[in-house]
Amino acid sequence: xxxxxxxxxxVAGQAISLRSLVADRLRQAIVTGRFPPGSQLRExxxxxxxGVSRPSLREAFRILEAEGxxxxxxxxxxxxxxxxxxxxxxxxxxxxxxxxxxxREFARRRRPEDIVAxxxxxxxxxxxxxxxxxxxxxxxxTTYYSAIAAGSGNPYLAQAxxxxxxxxKLIRFISLQKEGRAQGIESLRILxxxxxxxxxxxxxxxxxxxxxxxxxxxxxIVESGYALPSEPAVTI
Amino acid sequence: xxxxxxxxxxVAGQAISLRSLVADRLRQAIVTGRFPPGSQLRExxxxxxxGVSRPSLREAFRILEAEGxxxxxxxxxxxxxxxxxxxxxxxxxxxxxxxxxxxREFARRRRPEDIVAxxxxxxxxxxxxxxxxxxxxxxxxTTYYSAIAAGSGNPYLAQAxxxxxxxxKLIRFISLQKEGRAQGIESLRILxxxxxxxxxxxxxxxxxxxxxxxxxxxxxIVESGYALPSEPAVTI
DNA sequence: TACAAGTTTTTTGTATGACAAGCTGGTCAT
DNA sequence: ATGACCAGCTTGTCATACAAAAAACTTGTA
Numbered sequence: 001x002x003x004x005x006x007x008x009x010x011v012a013g014q015a016i017s018l019r020s021l022v023a024d025r026l027r028q029a030i031v032t033g034r035f036p037p038g039s040q041l042r043e044x045x046x047x048x049x050x051g052v053s054r055p056s057l058r059e060a061f062r063i064l065e066a067e068g069x070x071x072x073x074x075x076x077x078x079x080x081x082x083x084x085x086x087x088x089x090x091x092x093x094x095x096x097x098x099x100x101x102x103x104r105e106f107a108r109r110r111r112p113e114d115i116v117a118x119x120x121x122x123x124x125x126x127x128x129x130x131x132x133x134x135x136x137x138x139x140x141x142t143t144y145y146s147a148i149a150a151g152s153g154n155p156y157l158a159q160a161x162x163x164x165x166x167x168x169k170l171i172r173f174i175s176l177q178k179e180g181r182a183q184g185i186e187s188l189r190i191l192x193x194x195x196x197x198x199x200x201x202x203x204x205x206x207x208x209x210x211x212x213x214x215x216x217x218x219x220x221i222v223e224s225g226y227a228l229p230s231e232p233a234v235t236i
Numbered sequence: 237x238x239x240x241x242x243x244x245x246x247v248a249g250q251a252i253s254l255r256s257l258v259a260d261r262l263r264q265a266i267v268t269g270r271f272p273p274g275s276q277l278r279e280x281x282x283x284x285x286x287g288v289s290r291p292s293l294r295e296a297f298r299i300l301e302a303e304g305x306x307x308x309x310x311x312x313x314x315x316x317x318x319x320x321x322x323x324x325x326x327x328x329x330x331x332x333x334x335x336x337x338x339x340r341e342f343a344r345r346r347r348p349e350d351i352v353a354x355x356x357x358x359x360x361x362x363x364x365x366x367x368x369x370x371x372x373x374x375x376x377x378t379t380y381y382s383a384i385a386a387g388s389g390n391p392y393l394a395q396a397x398x399x400x401x402x403x404x405k406l407i408r409f410i411s412l413q414k415e416g417r418a419q420g421i422e423s424l425r426i427l428x429x430x431x432x433x434x435x436x437x438x439x440x441x442x443x444x445x446x447x448x449x450x451x452x453x454x455x456x457i458v459e460s461g462y463a464l465p466s467e468p469a470v471t472i
Numbered sequence: 473t474a475c476a477a478g479t480t481t482t483t484t485g486t487a488t489g490a491c492a493a494g495c496t497g498g499t500c501a502t
Numbered sequence: 503a504t505g506a507c508c509a510g511c512t513t514g515t516c517a518t519a520c521a522a523a524a525a526a527c528t529t530g531t532a
Contacts, residue, residue: 017310018486019298043513053487055291058514059298062255066302068395074253075494075513090390097393101333154326157333159304160396254515279484289516294485311484311523473532480527488519495512502505 022050022060030069030080031169032135037082037226041070067163081167088171088222092215095164096208098157099148103203106151107195114151115196121147122192125185134176141172144188151195170226171218177228178221184210258286258296266305266316267405268371273318273462277306303399317403324407324458328451331400332444334393335384339439342387343431350387351432357383358428361421370412377408380424387431406462407454413464414457420446 026046029035047057061078064070070078083091106114121144128136145165149158187210194202221227262282265271283293297314300306306314319327342350357380364372381401385394423446430438457463 044511054513055294055488056486058291059295062295062298063302066299076496077513087391091392094390094392094396097333097337154330155323156327156330156400160330164392280482290484292515312525313484476529476531478527478529480525482523482525484521484523486519486521488517490516490518491514492516493512493514496510497508498510499508500506502503 018052018056019059019063022052022057023063025050026060026064027067027069027166030064031166032138032173033170033226035080037080037170039080040076041078041080043077068167082226083167083222085219085223088168088219089215091164091167092211092218095161095168096211096215098161098164099145099211100204100207102148102152102154102157102161103191103195103207104200105153105157106148107198107200107203109151109153110195110198111151111153114147114153118144118147118151118192118195122189125188129185134173137176138169138173141176141188142169148191148195168218171221174221174226174228175214175217184214187213254288254292255295255299258288258293259299261286262296262300263303263305263402266300267402268374268409269406269462271316273316273406275316276312277314277316279313304403318462319403319458321455321459324404324455325451327400327403328447328454331397331404332447332451334397334400335381335447336440336443338384338388338390338393338397339427339431339443340436341389341393342384343434343436343439345387345389346431346434347387347389350383350389354380354383354387354428354431358425361424365421370409373412374405374409377412377424378405384427384431404454407457410457410462410464411450411453420450423449 026035026041035041041061043054043057047054050057061070061072065072065078069081071081072078106118121140124140125137125144128140132140142165146158146162149161152158187206191203191206191210194206262271262277271277277297279290279293283290286293297306297308301308301314305317307317308314342354357376360376361373361380364376368376378401382394382398385397388394423442427439427442427446430442
């Protein structure tokens with residue numbers, strides 16, 4: 001009867017604990033710019049916003065700290081991490097290494113369920129390419145990258161890539177609002193084709209070139225202090 | 237006057253907080269086998285052992301959980317992570333990807349201070365190769381790998397490699413007690429030479445071959461349930 | 473004896489209140 | 503204006519409490 005039922009009946013990947021819920025919410029708030037890089041997170045304030053007690057909030061802080069989203073200075077509390085231009089370069093260098101490997105592995109393995117997930121992600125991107133909001137595009141892109149990571153079949157690689165993506169999600173979000181939104185969707189489409197076709201070299205090359213392109217944009221965004229074009233930089 | 241003074245005057249990298257001290261101690265205990273894979277970590281017990289309160293201990297748990305050293309099931313508390321044979325394969329595949337990249341980057345950049353640290357690490361390995369205890373060899377090896385990671389110049393890569401190494405440190409420790417201790421030190425020596433000489437291809441090749449070799453040993457150790465040869469497997 | 477159901481005990485998850493330590497910003501004197 | 507000092511606030515840590523869930527134990531039954 002195996003195969004009749006889904007393999008995994010777990011509702012949420014992790015059990016529902018308050019700390020993980022809080023961590024999820026805070027992560028979302030950080031990567032979408034509600035708490036911009038450099039801003040302080042005060043316990044009092046966040047306890048009221050989230051409705052949880054200090055211990056639970058502080059445990060959530062430790063999770064986000066380990067992910068690199070916040071940095072905690074002693075007796076000064078957590079601050080949302082801000083990257084320098086050099087750090088963005090390093091981050092994208094590592095992302096390139098991991099993502100080219102993931103794409104190549106995906107093209108080599110091609111597990112059916114991973115292929116299905118990938119095609120679904122591409123389809124979703126196609127659907128909202130014209131009509132979708134930047135936020136919808138952001139989430140669709142995240143789904144796509146997760147599909148690539150999962151398709152590698154390597155859970156450690158997938159986790160490392162997930163962490164990396166969280167660190168650059170805000171940059172992607174700004175980029176989507178700044179540049180023409182369809183910036184790199186074409187690349188994702190042809191990458192999907194290459195993977196489905198089992199073209200390892202092609203997949204690796206496409207990822208490589210794609211990342212080299214958007215790394216330039218990312219660098220520019222950090223250089224301008226994570227600023228959107230609409231909101232003028234604070235000069236006083 | 238730049239260059240006359242050291243760039244970084246910070247005394248301790250991280251501030252001394254109880255949670256980080258506790259996390260350090262627990263990490264050390266886990267990776268040296270005091271809490272073997274699969275063992276449960278009870279709050280009560282560890283509060284007494286460490287002398288800290290439950291909130292501080294729980295914050296330390298979240299740090300170790302994010303590092304993948306423990307896994308927490310709801311209402312059952314943290315358990316020291318045990319890898320399957322497949323997972324070891326994935327872990328070493330990722331390690332190979334990251335470490336070859338680090339070695340290559342190191343050989344390309346060759347910053348003087350990194351070279352000094354590397355030479356010092358090799359020297360230390362040479363000194364204790366014959367006389368040192370397995371634990372000393374373990375720590376010397378860790379220092380060596382940290383030097384490689386730091387030499388890449390990429391902090392994100394270094395962090396990812398550090399996390400990976402924590403996850404396999406116990407396997408290395410068992411391996412050092414099991415096999416002839418000088419197992420792979422020769423490889424580390426010639427890798428150091430290649431990096432110092434700026435031989436990128438050579439460095440990458442040496443790391444690759446070295447990791448392929450020890451991955452086999454790691455797989456065997458996990459297959460046997462992290463068992464040392466001296467202590468017989470529990471069969472009843 | 474073996475087994476199953478129910479109950480007690482233990483452990484985790486979370487909240488509250490408390491207090492020391494250290495940072496921040498303002499005030500005051502020079 | 504500069505520097506020292508002080509009040510207020512925030513974080514770091516602890517002790518305690520209690521609900522909920524799991525684990526262990528007891529008890530009754532076949």
